[in-house]
Amino acid sequence: MDAHDSVRQKVWEIFSTTFAERADLFKGGVAARTANDILGTALSNKYLDPLLADEIAFHMVDWETDAAFIVAFLLFPERFTEEELQAATEMFLIHVPTHVMAAARLAGYNIKDSP
Numbered sequence: 001m002d003a004h005d006s007v008r009q010k011v012w013e014i015f016s017t018t019f020a021e022r023a024d025l026f027k028g029g030v031a032a033r034t035a036n037d038i039l040g041t042a043l044s045n046k047y048l049d050p051l052l053a054d055e056i057a058f059h060m061v062d063w064e065t066d067a068a069f070i071v072a073f074l075l076f077p078e079r080f081t082e083e084e085l086q087a088a089t090e091m092f093l094i095h096v097p098t099h100v101m102a103a104a105r106l107a108g109y110n111i112k113d114s115p
Contacts, residue, residue, distance in 0.1 A: 003087035007069065010079060011088075014072040036061040052106060059103035066092045 001009070015023035040057035044050045069088045073080060080088070104111040 003081070003083035004091065007080065007084035007088045007091075008065065010084060011065070011069050011072045014076055014079065015068055018075075032061055032064050035064075047107070056103050056106045059099040059106065063092075063096045063099050066096050 012023065036054070036057045039060060040050070040054040043053035043056055047053045047056070066088075069092065073085070073088070101111050
């Protein structure tokens, strides 16, 4: 098991013991799709176009495992090895910014690629 797999496993252990069945939300699949649908419905009341709202919701929800890492790390920083922290930071930085920028752009915010 490499550091990427190890940090995913450790985050899952923290969430499954802390949040029981709610931890499944951070593994993707049906639970994340339900959250996506709820957010998309809420956003459709603002953006009117349900397809646009669903796409924004997707970009807000698709990085749930990255968000889980941040929360798990803030709660229990001592549980992670240096290699796991490096791997998780790499995964976060590769995956999350594109989703956040896409959601912001779809919502009509003028987001630039660089400062």
